[in-house]
């Protein structure tokens with residue numbers, strides 16, 4: 285790709301960072317990250333999200349466990365929890381007499397449903413990714429922790445989350461351990477033709493899976509847990525694993541509380 289500028293360079297070079305220098309993020313850098321984060325687009329300009337900075341070391345230590353045993357969380361100098369949040373608006377609606385006005389007009393007063401949650405997740409994740417890119421441009425690496433969607437009961441309690449506030453992502457930030465991290469190999473992606481279409485969706489032809497996977501995984505030397513090919517291996521290691529089962533359970537419970 286030609287026509288490189290600084291922004292494209294940052295996008296091209298970004299990699300998830302899971303080992304951090306112990307020095308804290310400078311105040312100036314933190315302000316710049318947060319400013320970039322809050323400039324993210326948000327549906328209806330309503331900011332259906334909140335962010336909690338996790339500063340308490342004991343809480344970080346606990347997140348290591350509740351997020352599928354990932355020790356680097358405890359060593360990240362900056363940890364941000366991204367929440368889909370309809371609570372702030374609904375508290376405001378109540379305060380503003382919306383239920384009464386609906387009643388007076390014979391309208392249903394609707395509380396948050398699945399659609400509102402998905403929209404709020406969009407807002408939260410778009411803000412999160414702005415923070416990632418802002419940080420990256422300042423030489424600060426980051427890593428998403430999707431496992432924050434597990435153990436909803438524990439996380440609700442830990443962070444005092446009311447009904448219409450749900451964790452959607454955790455982000456760890458820190459300066460890299462080595463000054464020069466340009467030598468890290470970039471992670472592969474599927475070739476665009478498998479994921480980018482014109483006008484209509486297109487499924488990958490069975491005969492093409494091999495090509496798609498080779499570009500991504502190369503020729504693996506061994507497979508996970510006695511699996512015989514990449515598909516089995518990835519299912520057993522990720523999709524069908526214990527952490528995925530916990531995430532499924534946790535999100536199902538969260539959805540039930542959200543919209544019932």
Ligand SMILES: Cc1cc2nc3c(=O)[nH]c(=O)nc-3n(C[C@H](O)[C@H](O)[C@H](O)COP(=O)(O)O)c2cc1C
Nearest residue numbers: 298299300301302354427428429430431453470471
């Ligand atoms: C939604 C989401 C959840 C993720 N969760 C984790 C996680 O729990 N632990 C982890 O080490 N990396 C996590 N990652 C990072 C991915 O593994 C990483 O983005 C992917 O392997 C591609 O590597 P790259 O970011 O270096 O290009 C997550 C990424 C995303 C987008």
